[in-house]
Each structure stands twice: as C-alpha cells, then as structure tokens.
Amino acid sequence: MKVGILGATGYTGQELLRLLNNHPEAEIVYLGSSSSAGKDIAAVYPHLSGCGYVLEDECIPDLDVLFVALPHGIAAARVEPLLKRGIKVIDLGADFRLRDSLEYEKWYKVKHANPGIISEAVYGLPELYRDQIYGKSLVANPGCYPTASLLALVPLLEEGLLQKQTIVIDAKSGVSGAGRGVNQALHFSEVNENFKAYGVAEHRHTPEIEQQLTFAAKNKVHVSFVPHLVPMTRGILATIYAQVAEGLGTEGQKEKILRECLKEAYQQEQFVHLLPEGVWPQTKYCYGSNHAFLQLKYDERTGRVIIVSAIDNLVKGASGQAVQNMNIIMGLPEGMGLAARGMWP
Ligand SMILES: NC(=O)c1ccc[n+]([C@@H]2O[C@H](COP(=O)([O-])OP(=O)(O)OC[C@H]3O[C@@H](n4cnc5c(N)ncnc54)[C@H](OP(=O)(O)O)[C@@H]3O)[C@@H](O)[C@H]2O)c1
The missing domain is CATH 3.40.50.720 (NAD(P)-binding Rossmann-like Domain)
Structure with missing residues (x-):
C-alpha cells in the first residue's frame, strides 16, 4: 500500500x-x-x-x-x-x-x-462511527479535544443518561497541541511553570464537539468548553461534568448504570479503556500510544457525574487515529501498526 x-x-x-x-x-x-x-x-x-x-x-x-x-x-x-x-x-x-x-x-x-x-467526508472516530468509515475515500480525522471529550460523552448521551444542556468540559493540553510553528505564547519561558486557560467559550473545537453530541442526543447540545495549556509536551486530560438524567435509577444505582454504559461501549475495544473503579486516568498512561483511558464517578451531593478522559493529542488525538482510520478504509486489521506501547516516563 x-x-x-x-x-x-x-x-x-x-x-x-x-x-x-x-x-x-x-x-x-x-x-x-x-x-x-x-x-x-x-x-x-x-x-x-x-x-x-x-x-x-x-x-x-x-x-x-x-x-x-x-x-x-x-x-x-x-x-x-x-x-x-x-x-x-x-x-x-x-x-x-x-x-x-x-x-x-x-x-x-x-x-x-x-x-x-x-x-x-466521514468523521473518523472509529470507536463511535466505525461502520460509517469503512470503504470511505475521504476521512475527517477528529480534533484532539473532541476525541477526548466524545469518547467520554457520546455513549452516555446516546443512552439518554445525561441532562444534555449541563455539560462542562474542562480540558488541559500539552504544548505540542498547537503544532510546531513559532508563536510567542508558546515559548518555553511563557509556558514553563505556567498554567492558563485560553479560547474560553470560543475555542474552534467547540462546534465540532457540539455537532457530534447533537447527533448522539438527537437534539441540539451546547457545552461549556474551556481548554488549558499545561507545561508538558504531549497529552490531553479532560475533566467533564454533567447533571445525570432525571429518574435515572435509585441513588445507589446511578453510578452503576453510567459505568455499565461506558463499559459496554468499550469492552471490545483495543484502544479505549474504562479503568477499574478508583483508578484515574493520567496523561502518561497514553504517552506515545493510541490508547485512551476513561474513569467516572457519580457525586450524589450534586447529582453530577464527573468523567475524566486522557489521550495523547499526537496519537489517539491525531496521527494514531489517522492510521486506525487508514486501516479501516483499506480493510486491514484496525490496530495494525499501532501495537507499539507508549513511553514512561
Ligand atoms: N498538534 C496536534 O496535537 C494536533 C492534533 C489533532 C489535529 N491537529 C491538526 O493537524 C494539522 C497539522 O498539525 P501539526 O500540529 O502537525 O502542525 P505543525 O506542527 O504546525 O505542522 C504543519 C506543517 O504544515 C506545513 N505547512 C504547509 N503550508 C503551511 C502553512 N501555510 N503554514 C504553516 N505550515 C504549513 C509545514 O510543513 P512544511 O513546511 O514542511 O510544508 C508544517 O510543518 C493541523 O490542521 C492541526 O490542527 C493537530
């Protein structure tokens, strides 16, 4: 090929x-x-x-x-x-x-x-839209923040488990997310020992996230999306908050229902993992790899679920996912060439 x-x-x-x-x-x-x-x-x-x-x-x-x-x-x-x-x-x-x-x-x-x-074009997020990708000639590879956010949210919205207008996505990215071009805000001395929000409520990934969530919910969805720049090279960690749907089981059942939904969505997947209860995703889990990691907790005091999602922006958030898409459209095993493990530290 x-x-x-x-x-x-x-x-x-x-x-x-x-x-x-x-x-x-x-x-x-x-x-x-x-x-x-x-x-x-x-x-x-x-x-x-x-x-x-x-x-x-x-x-x-x-x-x-x-x-x-x-x-x-x-x-x-x-x-x-x-x-x-x-x-x-x-x-x-x-x-x-x-x-x-x-x-x-x-x-x-x-x-x-x-x-x-x-x-x-087909929107190329294989774990969510695999059937649509197969055989296509033009693939729109998703953005990095959308990948981290949609993996966490789409299955829950498809099942009607969240109040769709209450979603807050608080995401942090390493500096490589901005590419290699020269930009004063990305100089070492500007980024090092610093942590800042940017593009608040106006980042370009907002309409992409909302578009796919709207398809999942079959109803217009708006999100509060705030990206942050973290002084590290690679990785995205998105912490997502949403009010759970009214009438979603008893208090004791809610977390189990939410967890079961993500577990079912990804249990056959080789690159997306719901971690064991209590183990929270870290960017180093995915560093250099095509893996994505998820965890959630239902907070009964607020009625909100908190989901954390981690990917490497350059791999699952870009090039790894692109190779995964190539494998699908060319009829190859989806994980071909992506088996290499990540790096630590
Ligand atoms: N960085 C990420 O984490 C990430 C994640 C998901 C998606 N993306 C998307 O992937 C694309 C590439 O991102 P990147 O991070 O690889 O960017 P990058 O490091 O800035 O590289 C882009 C490359 O494009 C080439 N280029 C051609 N015409 C250009 C022009 N007019 N201005 C600037 N560069 C030009 C340059 O290579 P030559 O000079 O050799 O032609 C440059 O090295 C972007 O659309 C970005 O939004 C990036």
Whole structure:
C-alpha cells in the first residue's frame, strides 16, 4: 500500500512517519514539504535518522492513501483532484469535520474552498462511527479535544443518561497541541511553570464537539468548553461534568448504570479503556500510544457525574487515529501498526 504525508515536517506529520514506518502494509513513498523539499527527514528530525526518506515538493505522485497534516484551509482546496485520481485522503485538519460550511467559516474565519465536498467526508472516530468509515475515500480525522471529550460523552448521551444542556468540559493540553510553528505564547519561558486557560467559550473545537453530541442526543447540545495549556509536551486530560438524567435509577444505582454504559461501549475495544473503579486516568498512561483511558464517578451531593478522559493529542488525538482510520478504509486489521506501547516516563 503506497502512502504519503503532506506536511511531513509538522508534529503530526512526523508522528505519522514514526507510526507508518513500522506499519507492515504501508510503504511510505512520498513526504511532502513546502519548506524543506530535497532534505533528508533526519535533517529536520534527527530521531528519524536511518529511515532514508527525502522530503519532496508538493507534487503528489500516485498513492493509495495520502495523509494531509497541514494547517486548516489548505486541504479543502486541494482534495478534489486527489479523490478523482483514486487517492484516499485522511485529513488531520478541520476542513471536513463540520457538516455546515458556514459554521466552519464562522469559527475558523476563512472561506471554505469546497463546501460541496464536505458531504463526501466521514468523521473518523472509529470507536463511535466505525461502520460509517469503512470503504470511505475521504476521512475527517477528529480534533484532539473532541476525541477526548466524545469518547467520554457520546455513549452516555446516546443512552439518554445525561441532562444534555449541563455539560462542562474542562480540558488541559500539552504544548505540542498547537503544532510546531513559532508563536510567542508558546515559548518555553511563557509556558514553563505556567498554567492558563485560553479560547474560553470560543475555542474552534467547540462546534465540532457540539455537532457530534447533537447527533448522539438527537437534539441540539451546547457545552461549556474551556481548554488549558499545561507545561508538558504531549497529552490531553479532560475533566467533564454533567447533571445525570432525571429518574435515572435509585441513588445507589446511578453510578452503576453510567459505568455499565461506558463499559459496554468499550469492552471490545483495543484502544479505549474504562479503568477499574478508583483508578484515574493520567496523561502518561497514553504517552506515545493510541490508547485512551476513561474513569467516572457519580457525586450524589450534586447529582453530577464527573468523567475524566486522557489521550495523547499526537496519537489517539491525531496521527494514531489517522492510521486506525487508514486501516479501516483499506480493510486491514484496525490496530495494525499501532501495537507499539507508549513511553514512561
Ligand atoms: N498538534 C496536534 O496535537 C494536533 C492534533 C489533532 C489535529 N491537529 C491538526 O493537524 C494539522 C497539522 O498539525 P501539526 O500540529 O502537525 O502542525 P505543525 O506542527 O504546525 O505542522 C504543519 C506543517 O504544515 C506545513 N505547512 C504547509 N503550508 C503551511 C502553512 N501555510 N503554514 C504553516 N505550515 C504549513 C509545514 O510543513 P512544511 O513546511 O514542511 O510544508 C508544517 O510543518 C493541523 O490542521 C492541526 O490542527 C493537530
């Protein structure tokens, strides 16, 4: 299977390269770069020394699958001819995640270059939408905060176990979530020994989370979503609060019902795990791996359930999930090339 990566020098691009380099069915034949064409990848990322890959310009050869790991706005303009050439495209950016192009334009502040093609894309969160992904040619790989949030919330909303307008998502991310580009707010001295909220009630992942929760609840859902920047390289920890549905069993039964719902949703899954009672997710559980970890507790004093969800933003939140999606659309075992365990410490 011939695969390529556009944006290979970015953080998600190099993570794709790390994963695909060990994938038994993938042959990396193209690494596109607008800034480093002609250089060996090791000149940009020395830890990839010996792979022997040379970065090329953005002239894309014939491929089975192309991963687009570029800033939003570029994929929408470029994808149609690629699909016509029979290349399957997995976009790690946001161009095909929102079904409504006007919502995209409102939140991303750019004109969508090809609104007509959005309906061809599938939202690629395998544990929730696996059946829809199989056989598709265009995959919108979910955002990192949405992945952590939706894994925790969708099964509970589908079962009507939460009051849908009471959801609060308090999420924290490592700095790699912002990509490799230079930005003053991300300098070491700004981030180190610091902890701050950003994008409060206006982060671009809000409409993506709300869109998928609305599908799950079959009714419009709004959430309070507050992301935070944590002085660490990788990882997302989302702490989620919601009032449980009225009439949900007796006091003693509520936590059991909520737990059973997530347990049933993920007990067959290889990458999403509801931890044993009392064990709370940590970002290091997922560091460098495609695993996601969940835990919940019902607080009977407030009537709220508190759910904690942890992923690695660059793996389950981006490149690992993209490889999982590739495996599904190409009819391969879903975990192929993703078995490598994470790193600790
Ligand atoms: N970082 C995460 O945790 C994460 C998680 C989920 C999704 N995503 C999404 O994945 C995509 C890639 O993210 P990333 O974190 O890998 O970004 P990044 O580190 O900033 O890399 C993006 C790459 O795109 C290329 N590029 C081409 N045109 C560009 C332009 N006009 N401006 C800037 N870069 C340009 C650059 O590579 P060349 O110079 O070699 O062309 C750059 O290295 C984004 O859409 C992002 O939202 C990121």
